[in-house]
Amino acid sequence: MMGFITHCWRKNGLELLSSLARLLCVGILSISTAWAQNASIELTELKALRENGNLVLNAQMSLELGPVLEDALVKGLALHFVAEAEILRDRWYWTDAQVGVSHRYYRLAFQPLTRRWRLNVSSEPIAGTGLAGSISQSFETLGEALSVIRRQSAWRLIDLQSLTPDARQRIRYNFKLDVSQLPRPFQIAAGGQSDWNLQVSRTLRLNQDLVR
Structure with a gap:
């Protein structure tokens, strides 16, 4: 009788441990999947070049x-992004001098009637429905629209003659999701959520041979 009870306990115990192990694996996979789905941003390339007498980025x-952000788009909320490239010159006696600054503004929205994605790009802030001065494009998929935002090519920053060849100069680049363009209730709700805190920054030192 004792052997039978011991055998049953071992069998049931092993089954219980096996079930717990499976549940643990499922839980870990679920958590990993949730983390993988979070909004993320990473700058993979930042390069300054000469082009037709201009400094381009x-x-x-x-x-x-x-x-989270995709759901907000589908429900009718437009997302605004801004890229900023600030050119600074080192000064030992005071704060660094701003030589120039350029911006690119993006407004991404979903159009439910056509099931297409609309992206507006402008060098000036895009506020509300003031889209007249922007370049507008429509895309079949969100990925196609995002590919335009992800890559900023031949972005003209400044005339090379405006730079000082022998000075130490740099580009301070910043890209972010501009939550200040959201309706006020969304700004408050987004304040403590990491998905809405999309931002990346980097400083690029300008080679003196580049600006001569």
């Missing part, structure tokens, strides 16, 4: 919105 990033 190439930037490439890995940008994923994740389900």
Whole structure:
């Protein structure tokens, strides 16, 4: 009788441990999947070049919105992004001098009637429905629209003659999801959520041979 009870206990105990192990694996996979779906951004390339007497910038990033931001888009909320490239000259006696600054503004929205994605790009802030001065494009998929935002090519920053060849100069690049363009209730709700805190920055030192 004792052997039978011991055998049953061992059998049931092993089955219980096996079930717990499976549940643990499922839980870990679920957590990993949830983390993988979070919004993320990473700058993969930042390069300054000479082109037709101008200083131009190439930037490439890995940008994923994740389900929270995608759901907001589908429900009718437009997302605004802004890229800023500030050119600074070092000064030992005072704060660094701003030589120039350029912006690119993006407004991404979903159009439910056509089931297409609309992207507006402008060098001036895009506020509300003031889209007249922007370049508008429509895309079949969200990925196609994001590919335009992810890559900023041949972005003209400044005339090379405006730079000082012998000075130490740099580009301070910043890209972010501009939550200040959201309706006020969304700004408050987004304040504590990491999905809405999409931002990446990097400083690029300008080679003196580049600006001569």
